[in-house]
Amino acid sequence: xxxxxxxxxxxxxxxxxxxxxxxxxxxxxxxxxxxxxxxxxxxxxxxxxxxxxxxxxxxxxxxxxxxxxxxxxxxxxxxxxxxxxxxxxxxxxxxxxxxxxxxxxxxxxxxxxxxxxxxxxxxxxxxxxxxxxxxxxxxxxxxxxxxxxxxxxxxxxxxxxxxxxxxxxxxxxxxxxxxxxxxxxxxxxxxxxxxxxxxxxxxxxxxxxxxxxxxxxxxxxxxxxxxxxxxxxxxxxxxxxxxxxxxxxxxxxxxxxxxxxxxxxxxxxxxxxxxxxxxxxxxxxxxxxxxxxxxxxxxxxxxxxxxxxxxxxxxxxxxxxxxxxxxxxxxxxxxxxxxxxxxxxxxxxxxxxxxxxxxxxxxxxxxxxxxxxxxxxxxxxxxxxxxxxxxxxxxxxxxxxxxxxxxxxxxxxxxxxxxxxxxxxxxxxxxxxxxxxxxxxxxxxxxxxxxxxxxxxxxxxxxxxxxxxxxxxxxxxxxxxxxxxxxxxxxxxxx
Numbered sequence: 001x002x003x004x005x006x007x008x009x010x011x012x013x014x015x016x017x018x019x020x021x022x023x024x025x026x027x028x029x030x031x032x033x034x035x036x037x038x039x040x041x042x043x044x045x046x047x048x049x050x051x052x053x054x055x056x057x058x059x060x061x062x063x064x065x066x067x068x069x070x071x072x073x074x075x076x077x078x079x080x081x082x083x084x085x086x087x088x089x090x091x092x093x094x095x096x097x098x099x100x101x102x103x104x105x106x107x108x109x110x111x112x113x114x115x116x117x118x119x120x121x122x123x124x125x126x127x128x129x130x131x132x133x134x135x136x137x138x139x140x141x142x143x144x145x146x147x148x149x150x151x152x153x154x155x156x157x158x159x160x161x162x163x164x165x166x167x168x169x170x171x172x173x174x175x176x177x178x179x180x181x182x183x184x185x186x187x188x189x190x191x192x193x194x195x196x197x198x199x200x201x202x203x204x205x206x207x208x209x210x211x212x213x214x215x216x217x218x219x220x221x222x223x224x225x226x227x228x229x230x231x232x233x234x235x236x237x238x239x240x241x242x243x244x245x246x247x248x249x250x251x252x253x254x255x256x257x258x259x260x261x262x263x264x265x266x267x268x269x270x271x272x273x274x275x276x277x278x279x280x281x282x283x284x285x286x287x288x289x290x291x292x293x294x295x296x297x298x299x300x301x302x303x304x305x306x307x308x309x310x311x312x313x314x315x316x317x318x319x320x321x322x323x324x325x326x327x328x329x330x331x332x333x334x335x336x337x338x339x340x341x342x343x344x345x346x347x348x349x350x351x352x353x354x355x356x357x358x359x360x361x362x363x364x365x366x367x368x369x370x371x372x373x374x375x376x377x378x379x380x381x382x383x384x385x386x387x388x389x390x391x392x393x394x395x396x397x398x399x400x401x402x403x404x405x406x407x408x409x410x411x412x413x414x415x416x417x418x419x420x421x422x423x424x425x426x427x428x429x430x431x432x433x434x435x436x437x438x439x440x441x442x443x444x445x446x447x448x449x450x451x452x453x454x455x456x457x458x459x460x461x462x463x464x465x466x467x468x469x470x471x472x473x474x475x476x477x478x479x480x481x482x483x484x485x486x487x488x489x490x491x492x493x494x495x
Contacts, residue, residue, distance in 0.1 A: 001197045002190065005152045007211040016216040023223040024063035030230045031064050031100065037237050038097030038340065040144040043226060044106045047151030048189065049179050050161040051212045056151065057104050059219050060226070069100035074109055083295070083353035085399040086110065086128065087135055091348035094139065096340035107132055111196040116182070116189060127398055129199045134391040136205040141384060142342045145233045146205040147226050150197060151212035155186040258451045259466070262409055267471035280480035281320040283495075287487045288321050288357065294491060295354035297401040300483065301363045304408025305446075306436040307418035308469045309476075310361055313408065316476045317483065318359070327352070331362035343367055343377075343385075344392060351396065364389055365405075368453050373445050386456040393462040402490050403462040406479055407454065408469045412443060 034041060043060070045053040057071065072093050081089045087107060095101040105112075110132070115125040136146055153161075162179065165171045182189055201207045208225050212218045268276070291298055300317075302310045318326055329350050338346045344364060352358040367389070372382040393403055410418075419440075422432040439446065458464040465482055469475040488495060 001201070001207065001209050002150075002152055002194050005209050005211045007152065007154055007157075007213050009211050009217050010214040011216040011220060013216070016220065019220060020223070023220065023227065026227050027060075027063045027223060028065070030227060030234070031068055033234055034100075034145075034230055035068060035098035037234060039230070039233055039237075040095045040097050040139075040341075041100040041230060042095065042139065042144055042146045043100065043102045044108070044146070044148040045102070045104050045151070046106065046108050046112065046149065046193075047212065048153055048158060048186075048193070049182055050158050050165070050175075051151035051153045052215055052218065053104055053151055055215060056149070056212070056218060056222055057102060060102070060222060063223070064100065068098070069102060070095070071102045071104060072106075074103060074105035074107075076109075076113065080353065083355070085351060085395055085401070086124075087131060087395060088348060088351060090135070091345060094144070094342060094345055096337065097143070098340075107135070108196060108200070111192055112189070116185075116192055131391075131395050131398070132200055133202065134388075134395075136200075136202070138344070138388050138391070139342060140204040141388075143233075144342070145229050147229045148205060148207050149222060149225070150193065150207055150209045151218065152209055153212050155183070157213050158183055158186065256448070256451060258454060259409060259447055262466055262468055264409070264411055264414070264468050264470040266468045266474050268473040268477060270473065273473035273477060276477045277316065277480070280477065280484055281316070283484050283488075284317065284480060285320045285322075287484065287491070287493075288325050290491055290493070291357065291487060292325050292355040296490065297352045297354050297396070297399065298357040298487070299352065299396060299401055299403045300357065300359045301365070301403070301405040302359065302361050302408065303363065303365050303369070303406070303450075304467075304469065305410050305415055306439055307415050307422070307431075308408035308410045309472050310408050312472060313406075313467075313469075313476050313479055314359055314361060317480060321357075325355070326357040326359060328359045328361060331360060331366065343371075344388065348392075352401075354400070364392070365453060365457075368457075369446065369449050370439075372449055373442055386453075389457055390459060390462075393457075393459065397461040402486060404483060404486055405458075405462060405464045406482075407450065407464055407466045408475065409466050410469045412440075414470045415440065 045057055047053050061069065061071070070093075077089065090103075090107050093101055093103075107128075110120070110125055110128040114120045140146055162175050162183065165175045197207050197209060208221070210218050210221050302314060304310050314328060318328065327350075334343070334346060347360075347364045350358060350360075364385075367377065367385040368382050371377045377385075396403060419432060419436065422428040454464045454466070465479075467475050467478050487493075
């Protein structure tokens with residue numbers, strides 16, 4: 001890709017002054033239109049050292065309303081960021097609809113910095129290609145415009161710029177021994193960059209490599225590329241028509257009857273329950289400390305029917321745990337800020353760092369359950385979500401996370417009994433809402449959605465566990481036992 005870049009291309013000063021004002025006006029208008037259409041825009045600047053990334057970023061910003069963008073200069077990950085999955089720090093910076101995020105260096109530092117400096121393993125940077133492609137596709141599928149630039153200069157030009165910077169006391173600090181080391185390894189840097197561009201160039205998030213030896217030529221290309229990308233998205237939205245939209249992806253037939261085969265007669269005597277509860281809570285307490293010591297992130301997901309006992313189950317799980325080592329995230333309907341972001345954004349924000357446990361009381365699976373059934377997202381969106389969720393969970397397990405997902409299962413009669421109990425008990429009445437009764441009326445539709453969800457998202461590294469929950473005692477011990485055994489297996493502890 002870089003071989004085709006014309007480093008000799010120049011634009012005369014007079015021509016630049018003639019063209020650039022019109023481009024600036026168009027871009028400013030497009031920013032306002034993008035805000036109207038709530039289009040999130042991501043602009044990435046990558047390139048060789050001294051190729052002018054900062055200069056080109058500033059030139060672009062001068063045409064924009066500063067209230068509508070955020071610039072993120074990406075530095076080597078700090079301690080907190082290293083204890084999170086690789087893409088976490090970028091997911092948390094993804095803009096809401098109508099705003100622009102500009103990354104001066106980005107997730108591509110995985111190759112241009114970490115790979116080059118050999119601070120990560122080959123397995124990590126090789127795997128990052130797929131993770132980045134998935135990340136960008138998820139954003140674009142949800143309506144984000146991604147524009148990526150790679151600024152290219154020759155080794156001779158790089159040396160010339162370094163020397164010029166070093167000649168002035170006010171700019172000498174900008175050239176370090178590290179920069180000169182990269183300069184000496186110019187060919188290797190170029191080879192890594194070329195491979196990166198080829199493996200992450202796509203129709204939905206293409207690279208624009210450009211010669212940056214003439215800043216005016218580069219600047220005009222940058223403006224035109226951003227303008228073209230945003231205009232294309234606006235035209236797509238303006239011309240959107242139900243009959244013109246692509247048909248939703250076809251899915252294979254899902255096995256039915258999975259939940260009907262669950263043996264809900266399983267139960268436990270109170271005396272046996274108390275004995276087992278004491279045993280497993282003690283083991284969980286010790287395992288939490290070991291998880292922290294070994295720096296293992298743990299993600300536990302609770303989904304289930306209304307009144308299936310999720311809250312009580314979570315309470316028994318964490319009862320003897322150190323509250324500094326875990327967090328319970330109750331997931332409700334998204335608020336206005338969350339609605340303006342990609343639906344996975346709010347969950348990425350709450351992922352645990354290494355050594356911590358995060359428990360989600362409901363989760364991202366709302367996309368293929370309540371949002372699907374209640375029509376809060378389109379058919380193509382919830383069908384696409386199976387792949388997106390699997391990709392996210394794979395990213396977490398690649399980072400070393402332990403993931404367990406529990407479906408708390410009760411039958412309709414047991415649910416009705418618990419609803420009635422809540423209605424007549426003043427201390428439990430707050431748990432019962434009109435929405436619970438409405439959901440109950442759609443039991444068959446939810447059952448189909450649950451079976452499809454389990455079928456499509458239960459993987460070896462992030463399995464679903466169907467918990468027989470007609471007996472609360474049995475369900476609590478089943479979860480405690482499952483979590484204990486999973487963590488002991490991961491830690492190499494035998495009992």
